[in-house]
Amino acid sequence: xxxxxxxxxxxxxxxxxxxxxxxxxxxILGTILGMLPGLGPxxxxxxxxxxxxxxxxxxxxxxxCAVYYxxxxxxSRSSILLNVPGDGAAVAACFDGYPMAQNGRAEAALAIxxxxxxxxxxxxTVAFVIVAIPVARFAxxxxxxEYFMLMIFALSATAAISKEALFKxxxxxxxxxxxxxVGIDYQTGVLRFTFGLMELQTGIDFVVVxxxxxxxxxxxxxLENIAxxxxxxxxxxxxxxxxxTLDDWRRSIIPILRETPVGFLxxxxxxxxxxxxxxxxxxxxKQLSKEPERFGTGTIExxxxxxxxxxxxxxxxxxxxxxxxxxxxGTTAVMLGALMILGLQPGPLLFQQHADVAxxxxxxxxxxxxxxxxxxxPLAGLLVRVLAVPPKVLYPVIVALAFVGVYxxxxxxxxxxxxxxxxxVGYGMKKYKVPTAPLILAVVVGSSMEQNFxxxxxxxxxxxxxxxxxxxxxxLFFLAIGSIAWPFLSSRIKLPWNRS
Amino acid sequence: xxxxxxxxxxSILFGMAYTVQTLHLPKAMVGNPWAPLFFPLxxxxxxxxxxxxxLLKGLRHHPSSAKxxxxxxxxxxxxxxxxxxxxxxxxIGFIPSTILFLGGLLFAVxxxxxxxxxxxxxxxxxxxxxxxxxxxxxxxxP
Numbered sequence: 001x002x003x004x005x006x007x008x009x010x011x012x013x014x015x016x017x018x019x020x021x022x023x024x025x026x027x028i029l030g031t032i033l034g035m036l037p038g039l040g041p042x043x044x045x046x047x048x049x050x051x052x053x054x055x056x057x058x059x060x061x062x063x064x065c066a067v068y069y070x071x072x073x074x075x076s077r078s079s080i081l082l083n084v085p086g087d088g089a090a091v092a093a094c095f096d097g098y099p100m101a102q103n104g105r106a107e108a109a110l111a112i113x114x115x116x117x118x119x120x121x122x123x124x125t126v127a128f129v130i131v132a133i134p135v136a137r138f139a140x141x142x143x144x145x146e147y148f149m150l151m152i153f154a155l156s157a158t159a160a161i162s163k164e165a166l167f168k169x170x171x172x173x174x175x176x177x178x179x180x181x182v183g184i185d186y187q188t189g190v191l192r193f194t195f196g197l198m199e200l201q202t203g204i205d206f207v208v209v210x211x212x213x214x215x216x217x218x219x220x221x222x223l224e225n226i227a228x229x230x231x232x233x234x235x236x237x238x239x240x241x242x243x244x245t246l247d248d249w250r251r252s253i254i255p256i257l258r259e260t261p262v263g264f265l266x267x268x269x270x271x272x273x274x275x276x277x278x279x280x281x282x283x284x285x286k287q288l289s290k291e292p293e294r295f296g297t298g299t300i301e302x303x304x305x306x307x308x309x310x311x312x313x314x315x316x317x318x319x320x321x322x323x324x325x326x327x328x329x330g331t332t333a334v335m336l337g338a339l340m341i342l343g344l345q346p347g348p349l350l351f352q353q354h355a356d357v358a359x360x361x362x363x364x365x366x367x368x369x370x371x372x373x374x375x376x377x378p379l380a381g382l383l384v385r386v387l388a389v390p391p392k393v394l395y396p397v398i399v400a401l402a403f404v405g406v407y408x409x410x411x412x413x414x415x416x417x418x419x420x421x422x423x424x425v426g427y428g429m430k431k432y433k434v435p436t437a438p439l440i441l442a443v444v445v446g447s448s449m450e451q452n453f454x455x456x457x458x459x460x461x462x463x464x465x466x467x468x469x470x471x472x473x474x475x476l477f478f479l480a481i482g483s484i485a486w487p488f489l490s491s492r493i494k495l496p497w498n499r500s
Numbered sequence: 501x502x503x504x505x506x507x508x509x510x511s512i513l514f515g516m517a518y519t520v521q522t523l524h525l526p527k528a529m530v531g532n533p534w535a536p537l538f539f540p541l542x543x544x545x546x547x548x549x550x551x552x553x554x555l556l557k558g559l560r561h562h563p564s565s566a567k568x569x570x571x572x573x574x575x576x577x578x579x580x581x582x583x584x585x586x587x588x589x590x591x592i593g594f595i596p597s598t599i600l601f602l603g604g605l606l607f608a609v610x611x612x613x614x615x616x617x618x619x620x621x622x623x624x625x626x627x628x629x630x631x632x633x634x635x636x637x638x639x640x641x642p
Binding site for chain 1 (some may be wrong): 503504505507511514515516518521525526527528529530531532535536538539540543544546547550554557572574575577578579581583585586587589598601602605606608609610611612617621625629633638639640641
């Protein structure tokens with residue numbers, strides 16, 4: 001009963017004209033940003049972040065969530081039509097989506113990817129509603145030592161995604177934490193690493209880091225390819241009715257329902273993320289299929305499964321961010337940071353102190369899914385025309401947007417210099433294959449991680465045993481160790497999703 | 501892999517510089533004087549350690565044939581234009597500087613042949629953004 005009351009409260013907040021307009025606008029912007037190759041949900045949210053500074057917290061969060069799942073819907077458009085994934089998670093949509101379009105079934109491919117995303121997102125949102133409150137209640141037991149261990153787990157899981165990049169992941173993580181130490185120390189007032197610059201006393205704003213590393217860094221990387229002669233291919237612009245046949249539906253529904261929980265679980269755990277969820281779903285279905293040889297030739301269930309998992313994952317990833325206040329992916333880290341700018345501290349207390357905001361976001365997830373389905377099925381033919389915009393025009397505009405956005409943070413041009421600097425850092429990281437997600441995560445949680453660390457030590461008079469004071473701590477400790485060891489173990493044991 | 505050697509070396513250098521900087525930080529007046537230094541010190545030392553591991557890993561593997569990177573000309577040009585924008589922004593105001601900035605970027609990336617499209621986009625964008633910020637969000641741009 002309490003649950004339904006809360007949901008009703010949420011819907012009553014969302015169903016104001018302003019919030020609805022922003023939700024739809026966010027969904028459209030997100031879909032477009034997700035579609036454009038090289039601009040994923042993280043970059044999209046980062047670029048649109050300054051827009052939300054003047055909004056009410058609930059409106060801001062609703063807008064950002066809309067951009068987030070809009071990007072998840074949109075990512076597969078360019079996979080299907082161009083064989084170029086719009087973001088990492090849409091890689092799996094290339095395997096069967098592009099062959100489908102080549103076989104003249106682009107309409108069915110666009111339709112099923114939106115339908116699968118819709119069902120996956122919807123079921124995951126129901127799961128979110130059921131899981132969120134118990135998790136938040138449990139997290140009320142967390143003190144500084146538990147939070148510190150939780151952050152260690154979240155960070156190491158994000159850094160240790162692959163065996164090859166394990167150490168580079170940790171380098172990225174450490175540099176992120178270092179960036180977060182710049183500025184005044186909250187507990188003692190000592191100025192750290194400000195180099196005498198007044199502007200650095202309040203620290204480096206993580207929005208600058210995010211827009212620099214993701215937005216500018218991405219553009220720099222792409223400028224290199226434009227120069228070497230890359231460009232967009234011709235794109236199909238004429239479509240028939242974007243819908244599926246009964247036979248398509250019959251083939252897809254079971255894979256969709258089967259892979260949604262997989263995606264959701266992968267999303268809740270920190271680190272893995274939507275790309276892995278989609279690849280896992282694809283490989284699961286290939287193994288379970290009676291005709292695995294048809295996968296890769298344009299079979300509809302090979303597109304439906306990863307799309308459902310992808311969206312379920314993106315909803316699952318919001319759970320640790322909203323209920324614990326610790327994000328498990330780059331994108332949710334950006335959203336967490338945005339909430340902090342608005343003066344909200346996500347975490348267990350969010351559901352008590354700002355129940356209206358928390359439940360409005362949940363309600364908006366239901367409505368946003370519907371909005372995205374509408375945008376992506378009837379309007380798909382119109383929206384994919386964005387893919388025809390030449391990147392040579394697009395990238396300069398993105399650079400300009402990045403500068404305008406960054407200016408609105410502090411209204412100072414010092415941020416411009418930092419932006420260029422972090423753009424170069426992001427470019428270098430992408431060029432030398434250093435993962436960027438750990439850096440972003442660390443920049444956002446770094447300061448609170450250090451505070452928790454020192455508070456825990458103060459409470460225990462400097463005794464490090466406080467970090468192992470109870471079962472929660474030990475569990476988190478072993479999870480962190482396990483997440484680092486996992487890439488090594490899983491490469492020894494043959495797991496289905498390592499094959500692709 | 502050459503990239504590992506580079507990443508490792510840069511990490512070691514940065515980690516050492518950061519650690520040295522940390523040791524020169526002022527001590528706290530209240531509480532444990534080392535409290536603000538402890539966390540950064542751990543970070544610096546760990547970064548150096550990680551850098552060494554990545555460097556050794558890179559040296560152990562035989563250098564694979566270096567992948568031919570694309571041209572860096574556009575990146576350098578973009579950065580120069582960005583720096584010019586930084587210098588001009590507060591002096592000549594948002595609209596003129598942004599028209600020059602985006603126009604310059606478009607000319608560099610999209611080519612001088614498409615000058616009509618370039619100018620149109622630069623002018624529309626600058627006035628559009630200015631309008632949105634001044635009239636809808638009530639933020640003042642210089």
